[in-house]
Amino acid sequence: MLTPDRRTLLRYAAAGVATALVSPRLFAQEKAVEALQSITRDVTPIGKAERADRLARAQKMMQAQGIDALLVEPGASLIYYSGIRWWRSERLTALVIPASGTPLVVCPFFEKPSIDESLAIPAEVRVWQEHESPYAPIADYLKAQGLDKGRIGIEETVRYFAVDGLKAALPAATLAKDPVTRAIRMRKTAAEIALMQKAADVTMGAYRWTHPQVKAGMTPADIGALMSAATSALGGKGEFNLILLGEAAAYPHGSGKPQSVRAGEVVLMDCGCTVEDYQSDISRTFVYGAAPTAQQRKLWDEVAQGQQVAIRAAKLGVAAGTVDDAVRAYYEKLGYGPGYKLPGLSHRTGHGIGMEGHEPVNLVHGETTKLDVGMCFSNEPGLYLPGTMGVRMEDCFHMTAQGPQWFSRPPMSIEEPMG
Numbered sequence: 001m002l003t004p005d006r007r008t009l010l011r012y013a014a015a016g017v018a019t020a021l022v023s024p025r026l027f028a029q030e031k032a033v034e035a036l037q038s039i040t041r042d043v044t045p046i047g048k049a050e051r052a053d054r055l056a057r058a059q060k061m062m063q064a065q066g067i068d069a070l071l072v073e074p075g076a077s078l079i080y081y082s083g084i085r086w087w088r089s090e091r092l093t094a095l096v097i098p099a100s101g102t103p104l105v106v107c108p109f110f111e112k113p114s115i116d117e118s119l120a121i122p123a124e125v126r127v128w129q130e131h132e133s134p135y136a137p138i139a140d141y142l143k144a145q146g147l148d149k150g151r152i153g154i155e156e157t158v159r160y161f162a163v164d165g166l167k168a169a170l171p172a173a174t175l176a177k178d179p180v181t182r183a184i185r186m187r188k189t190a191a192e193i194a195l196m197q198k199a200a201d202v203t204m205g206a207y208r209w210t211h212p213q214v215k216a217g218m219t220p221a222d223i224g225a226l227m228s229a230a231t232s233a234l235g236g237k238g239e240f241n242l243i244l245l246g247e248a249a250a251y252p253h254g255s256g257k258p259q260s261v262r263a264g265e266v267v268l269m270d271c272g273c274t275v276e277d278y279q280s281d282i283s284r285t286f287v288y289g290a291a292p293t294a295q296q297r298k299l300w301d302e303v304a305q306g307q308q309v310a311i312r313a314a315k316l317g318v319a320a321g322t323v324d325d326a327v328r329a330y331y332e333k334l335g336y337g338p339g340y341k342l343p344g345l346s347h348r349t350g351h352g353i354g355m356e357g358h359e360p361v362n363l364v365h366g367e368t369t370k371l372d373v374g375m376c377f378s379n380e381p382g383l384y385l386p387g388t389m390g391v392r393m394e395d396c397f398h399m400t401a402q403g404p405q406w407f408s409r410p411p412m413s414i415e416e417p418m419g
Contacts, residue, residue, distance in 0.1 A: 040235030083120025
């Protein structure tokens with residue numbers, strides 16, 4: 001019997017499946033994944049010119065909207081504007097973008113060398129000591145520019161204590177919702193689209209490798225570990241895997257009950273990864289080890305048609321909510337629903353995607369934002385039969401001047417679920 005090396009054992013132990021490695025079959029799969037080659041070595045990360053353009057567009061929009069400065073905390077928007085990759089803690093690190101001029105970065109004194117490592121734009125960096133207020137440097141900066149009585153936009157994910165602290169430091173300022181960041185971020189540039197395409201390519205490559213490795217008795221953790229290993233080998237990072245087996249596939253985000261692969265039951269996989277900060281999100285459903293039943297085939301085909309209804313409804317200038325409405329109307333004609341009622345489509349048709357797996361704007365009933373060039377969405381109108389099974393296919397697309405374009409193409413049949 002082959003014995004896995006310590007490095008392999010530790011990696012799988014972290015995924016909760018170390019005991020399965022005594023199987024020669026799983027060890028052979030571990031070795032097989034080593035043959036995969038990264039497909040991300042040729043990607044072009046977001047560069048200085050792209051970030052300069054982002055700031056220029058933000059400042060132009062700020063001026064048009066009457067916003068004198070923006071406050072941004074660590075997270076996707078901070079990376080988007082500045083390149084700074086940082087986490088949130090009780091110690092404030094923040095970016096302040098004025099409507100014109102050079103941005104400000106505020107951080108704890110002892111963190112400045114680390115902040116400088118990923119700072120990718122020209123910016124002034126001011127620090128605060130442990131016994132000092134982190135809002136004083138921001139107030140001083142805005143006062144020097146005559147903006148201490150201005151209108152300060154607060155990026156939508158900024159925490160309350162930061163807003164409260166800034167308000168106390170700038171009592172004459174008006175703090176307002178940021179109308180700029182999401183409007184810019186939801187319209188991706190060609191450089192961003194290229195990175196999202198590569199992330200989708202990685203995920204589909206990992207799917208095609210993992211699918212034939214699935215065997216009877218495997219748990220969601222077993223399958224997820226294989227998918228993660230393949231994704232990593234192909235050059236993806238930050239991978240996620242949601243594996244739902246049999247009845248659990250009827251519940252969009254799964255069940256806590258024990259699951260294992262059984263012949264004749266569905267396997268639903270919802271997986272993705274990140275390439276240079278941009279994400280993929282793709283779902284596939286197939287039947288393991290047996291020909292599909294009439295019910296399984298019917299549900300799969302109806303979901304596949306639902307995706308086509310959605311993509312046909314996604315036209316430039318239409319309200320995003322009408323895409324969801326079109327799919328729901330189609331499913332209701334088939335006898336599902338009505339609305340969000342089960343059995344049927346119990347969640348929105350799709351969500352925005354980019355640097356975050358879920359970001360505005362969504363393909364959901366009532367959403368009035370109009371589809372525009374550069375917007376990116378998932379297309380995942382699943383159908384769920386509680387107590388029995390569910391089917392979800394998910395492929396993302398982006399809007400072009402000619403209409404929607406797939407990042408990954410939906411499969412043509414239940415017999416060839418990976419395309």
